[in-house]
Amino acid sequence: MNELIIASKNKGKIEEFRQLFAQYGIQTYGIEEIDESIADVKETGMTFAENAQLKAETIAALLNKPVLADDSGLEVDALEKRPGVFSARYAGEKKDDKANMDKVLLELEQVDHRTARFVCVLALAIPSQETILERGTCEGSIARQPQGANGFGYDPIFVPNGYNQTMAQLTSGEKNAISHRHNALMKIEQTIQLMV
Numbered sequence: 001m002n003e004l005i006i007a008s009k010n011k012g013k014i015e016e017f018r019q020l021f022a023q024y025g026i027q028t029y030g031i032e033e034i035d036e037s038i039a040d041v042k043e044t045g046m047t048f049a050e051n052a053q054l055k056a057e058t059i060a061a062l063l064n065k066p067v068l069a070d071d072s073g074l075e076v077d078a079l080e081k082r083p084g085v086f087s088a089r090y091a092g093e094k095k096d097d098k099a100n101m102d103k104v105l106l107e108l109e110q111v112d113h114r115t116a117r118f119v120c121v122l123a124l125a126i127p128s129q130e131t132i133l134e135r136g137t138c139e140g141s142i143a144r145q146p147q148g149a150n151g152f153g154y155d156p157i158f159v160p161n162g163y164n165q166t167m168a169q170l171t172s173g174e175k176n177a178i179s180h181r182h183n184a185l186m187k188i189e190q191t192i193q194l195m196v
């Protein structure tokens with residue numbers, strides 16, 4: 001088998017995983033490609049790790065197959081690490097990337113200290129084995145205004161350290177070489193290669 005199920009409904013993430021896993025010859029499937037009727041797993045945890053584990057183990061138990069989940073978000077230092085685990089719904093229950101970015105920019109309007117990081121915790125749940133959890137980060141700062149149209153989520157307002165463009169102005173290849181998702185994946189790549 002060289003297939004892996006990703007317990008996510010986020011199209012941006014699923015596309016990044018498709019690209020990241022292509023180098024290993026692993027074909028990935030988002031949860032909706034497997035079964036459209038699978039409900040959202042409630043993200044009741046207080047940490048990225050708790051939520052990633054919850055998503056991976058719930059779907060792995062349902063399908064009785066190995067499943068990878070990603071819980072991720074943006075931590076802004078001047079906002080005491082918000083939006084953090086609430087990144088997807090920071091501006092309200094309906095997921096709205098533009099409203100989320102506007103809220104962060106408004107909260108930072110008078111703030112010069114704009115350091116931030118993207119965080120990704122990956123959970124690999126394999127039926128009847130202990131779930132593997134790994135964390136990756138990407139350090140950077142929050143721009144004054146959105147720029148760029150690539151990527152998803154907060155990419156248009158996040159400038160990675162060492163760049164003077166936002167993540168949304170980088171190509172997908174450039175993002176995938178430095179992203180929090182890539183950095184977390186590096187830590188479990190051997191396990192995944194052995195498994196699939």
Ligand SMILES: O=P(O)(O)OP(=O)(O)OP(=O)(O)OC[C@H]1O[C@@H](n2cnc3c(O)ncnc32)[C@H](O)[C@@H]1O
Pocket residue numbers: 007008009010013043070071072073074087088089100118151152153154155179181
């Ligand atoms: O839970 P799933 O179905 O995977 O999809 P989601 O969008 O709800 O995912 P999360 O619960 O992990 O929330 C992550 C949010 O953090 C933000 N985020 C995560 N990774 C990002 C990235 O690479 N670039 C920009 N924003 C990102 C974005 O707003 C996401 O919606």
Ligand SMILES: [Mg+2]
Pocket residue numbers: 043088
């Ligand atoms: Mg989610």
